[in-house]
Amino acid sequence: MSRKKIFLTEEKIKHRIEQLGKEISLAYLDQEVMVVGVLKGAFIFMADLVRSLTIPVKVDFVAVSSYGFSSQSSGVVQIIKDTGQSITNKQVLIIEDIVDTGLTLHYLKERFLAREPKEVKICTLLDKPARREVPLKADYVGFVVPDAFLVGYGLDYQEKYRNLRDIFIIEV
Ligand code: IMP
Numbered sequence: 001m002s003r004k005k006i007f008l009t010e011e012k013i014k015h016r017i018e019q020l021g022k023e024i025s026l027a028y029l030d031q032e033v034m035v036v037g038v039l040k041g042a043f044i045f046m047a048d049l050v051r052s053l054t055i056p057v058k059v060d061f062v063a064v065s066s067y068g069f070s071s072q073s074s075g076v077v078q079i080i081k082d083t084g085q086s087i088t089n090k091q092v093l094i095i096e097d098i099v100d101t102g103l104t105l106h107y108l109k110e111r112f113l114a115r116e117p118k119e120v121k122i123c124t125l126l127d128k129p130a131r132r133e134v135p136l137k138a139d140y141v142g143f144v145v146p147d148a149f150l151v152g153y154g155l156d157y158q159e160k161y162r163n164l165r166d167i168f169i170i171e172v
């Protein structure tokens, strides 16, 4: 059993998501957005965020693997599941749990842009800028976090802890 320390409570996360929902709804005002969640980590954040949006949304998912079974990035990004709908001419909002090195979203964004969407924006619950390896700026950020390994609320360590309601720092 690894040691965990609470970092963000369920209440804090909920409050921040309500703010993000308002901010994003205002920015898109009556325009339709194609919300694309990055599995698996973003599934809980995405479920809460889309319910805080008051604009028309379509929902899709991609699954990407960049870490394998370790807490260190291999730097290799692999698409395991692509979007089921076309993103051409759509306003795409990618939803991610955490931006770390930036490699995953850098790759995904480039790949999406090649399909000629109207635009591609990024919303991440957590941003760990200290570990960035490629320049990647998210358009909407829930919380800027320190260089520590976080679990809970969708985030895993070796596929565990995704179901925790709060976010914890874990010693790995
Ligand atoms: P990046 O490509 O290095 O930006 O990594 C993005 C992915 O790495 C995220 O979608 C997470 O799945 C995973 N990741 C990065 N940092 C953490 C963390 O602190 N806890 C859990 N997963 C993480």
Ligand code: MG
Pocket: 038, 039, 040, 041, 042, 097, 098
């Ligand atoms: Mg992830």
